[in-house]
Amino acid sequence: MLQVELDIFSGRPNPSWILSGKEEKELLDRVTAEPRVMLPTAATNGRLGYRGYVVSAVSESVDKKLPSRFRIGGQPGSESDLNLWLLDTSEKLDTEVDDYLREVAAGMIRKDGLATPAHGDTLPDKGALVGCASNYLTSSTDFSFWNGASYVYYNNCYNYASNYRSNTFAQPGRQGGSTLPFPPTCANAGAGVRLDGWTDACQASNNLTICLVIWPGNDFHFYRMCINGRWCHKPGSTPAKNTDDSGNLITNPQTANRGPYTTFCEYFYGGGGSVLVS
Amino acid sequence: MSKRKEENPSPDAATVEVDLYSGRPNPAWSLTPEEVARLVERVDGLAPADEVEPPSRLGFRGLRFRLYAGGREIASAESFDGHLRFQDSAGPRHLADPGREVERWLLATGQGKIESQVYETLKHEAESYWTRKKGP
Numbered sequence: 586m587l588q589v590e591l592d593i594f595s596g597r598p599n600p601s602w603i604l605s606g607k608e609e610k611e612l613l614d615r616v617t618a619e620p621r622v623m624l625p626t627a628a629t630n631g632r633l634g635y636r637g638y639v640v641s642a643v644s645e646s647v648d649k650k651l652p653s654r655f656r657i658g659g660q661p662g663s664e665s666d667l668n669l670w671l672l673d674t675s676e677k678l679d680t681e682v683d684d685y686l687r688e689v690a691a692g693m694i695r696k697d698g699l700a701t702p703a704h705g706d707t708l709p710d711k712g713a714l715v716g717c718a719s720n721y722l723t724s725s726t727d728f729s730f731w732n733g734a735s736y737v738y739y740n741n742c743y744n745y746a747s748n749y750r751s752n753t754f755a756q757p758g759r760q761g762g763s764t765l766p767f768p769p770t771c772a773n774a775g776a777g778v779r780l781d782g783w784t785d786a787c788q789a790s791n792n793l794t795i796c797l798v799i800w801p802g803n804d805f806h807f808y809r810m811c812i813n814g815r816w817c818h819k820p821g822s823t824p825a826k827n828t829d830d831s832g833n834l835i836t837n838p839q840t841a842n843r844g845p846y847t848t849f850c851e852y853f854y855g856g857g858g859s860v861l862v863s
Numbered sequence: 864m865s866k867r868k869e870e871n872p873s874p875d876a877a878t879v880e881v882d883l884y885s886g887r888p889n890p891a892w893s894l895t896p897e898e899v900a901r902l903v904e905r906v907d908g909l910a911p912a913d914e915v916e917p918p919s920r921l922g923f924r925g926l927r928f929r930l931y932a933g934g935r936e937i938a939s940a941e942s943f944d945g946h947l948r949f950q951d952s953a954g955p956r957h958l959a960d961p962g963r964e965v966e967r968w969l970l971a972t973g974q975g976k977i978e979s980q981v982y983e984t985l986k987h988e989a990e991s992y993w994t995r996k997k998g999p
Contacts, residue, residue, distance in 0.1 A: 588994065643995040653995065742885040754888055769886065803984060805886035806921060821885040823919035830920045844921030845988070846885070 586644040587612065589671060591682060592636040592659060593690060600681040603643070608674045612640070615667055616657070622667060624656040635659060635693035638671055653830060653842065658694065665698030714852050717787035717794065721858035723748065725815035728825040738822045745819035746795040746807035747781075747860040754822075755862040757781060757805065769805040771797065771850035778853050781862055788856030795855070796838050799848040806846045808838040816841070872932035874899055879969050881985045882917075882924040882941075890985055892976035894928075902928065905965050906940070906949065912959035915946045923988040926969045942966045944996065963993060 587609045590601040604612060616623050624637075637659020658668040672690055675682035731737065731745055739752040747755065756765050758777025766773050774797055779785075783795070794810040811817040811827065816835040819825035827834055829841035839849050877899045880891040894902060918924045925943025929936050930951075938951035942965050947958040960966060970989055973982055 641991065641995050654991075756886070765887075767887075774886075800884075800922075803887075804884040807886070819885075820919055820921050820924075821882065821889070823882070823917070823924065826919060830922075846921055 586642070588641045588643045589674065590639040590641070591672075591675065591686075591690065592639055592656075593634060593686065595633055599639075600675070600686070602675055602677050602680040602682070604674055612671070616655075619667075622657055622664065635690045637663070637668070653844075658697070663694070663697045665694055668694045668697075714794070714796075715787055715854070717792040717854060719787075719790040719792060720810070721748070721791040721793055722810060722812040723817075725811040725813050725817055725827045728817075728819075731819060731825040737824055740819065741821050742805075742807045742819050743862055745817070745825050746793070746809045747855065747862045748793055748809070749859050749862050751863050753863050757862075760861055760863040765805075768802045769799060771799055771848060774799065774805045775850060775853075782860055783853035783855045785851070785853065787854050791856055791858040793855040793858065793860065794852060796852045797850040798838070798843055798846040799850060800845040801848055803845070806843070808835065808841075872937060874903060874930035874932050874937060876931040876934075877902060878929050878931075879972060880927045881970070881973070881989070882927055882943075883922070883985055883988060885921060890973065890977050890981050892973050894972055898972050899930070902965075902969075903930075905968065906947065906958070909947060909958035909960060909965070912946055912957045914957045915944065915948075917941050917943045917946075917948065923985070923992045926966055928969060942969060967993075 587604045588601050589604060590599050592599055594600075638657045640655055640657060642653045657663075657671065669691060672687055672694065675687065730750070731740060736750055736752065739754060740750050741754045743755040743757060744750055744753075749755070753759075756777070757769075757774050758765055758780045761777070761780030761782075763777060763780055765777050778797060795807050796816075798806050798808070800806070806818065806820070808816045808818045814836055815827050816838050817825060817827045818835070829835050830844045831842040833842070835841045843849075875896065877894040878891055879894060880889045883889055925941060927939065927941050929940075930938040938949065940947050940949040942960060942963075945960050945963055945966075947960050947965060949956050949958055966989075970986065973985070975982075
């Protein structure tokens, strides 16, 4: 079951509605055919008025290959047809979307359709993943070192990424003597990571390969390359694992379902099989 | 103090933590003595349930609380998806929290105790998740 939220208000809660079975199928067909229309939920330009829709899966039956939550529209250059069709689905008895609101939204949708996109269709280059000559790859299935009762609560994503169990819920830059500012960003968390000894290029031997992602305005997370072409991670104090938020094995952290950690920053490399973090 | 009371002391303090982040420490706060008493009443009123593993997704996962007596931790619990996984000196037990009543109440106790921006974020994330999980 899919819920659609019309992101339009500034003070009041946004209105939302549930798609019928037929509407859900049509939306899924459309976004599957054109996946680039699915944006991270944080991809809003923050303007007043219509800012697109946030589509959320509210039951387990929705196709698990899709993100459980994503944004559509609200950007200059957004395709009008899909956005106007989605607006039409709000014509239900139990929504707060009246004709006036629909008219306002439709006007902005048509204007977006005529505008030049603010950014290109392709994601900006985040620094290509480099294949190192000498790698330290741990198991993609055995996480017993991380998930025992004495350790799982005290070690976070950065501990796991660094392959270093400090039991301090490690923070980027702390070992190097600095405090991560709030909110974490690619720039300030990346600076902390580098201060701890990670680099942008492969090191001499036994490289750990990790990537940094950001939940905009809130938090950071890391993934680490493990054996057999998989990526693994440890969401906070929960167990380390090899699946994303859709339950799929992770083969590419850039396209995995990362929940609210929608900003992909870059890759980092650490030598010696473990990086001291605190 | 009797031996029985020593074995089962009444909690006089509690902390609540929202299991939300992956990198940063989770938001956490302490309960007032009145809230501690209310929490104990609520938990005592819950029925047993089948064992369920807590979620490990990114983003909002639920809430945890710890009960203390005389400065010593005597119990802990995870509240998620309509379940409570409770652990004290008697061992672990799984309890049903229909309608997420305990989870919602725990979250509400955070208002005014942590930065308002952080509280609004975790409230939004929790409510969005609860709405998505409501189902048909």
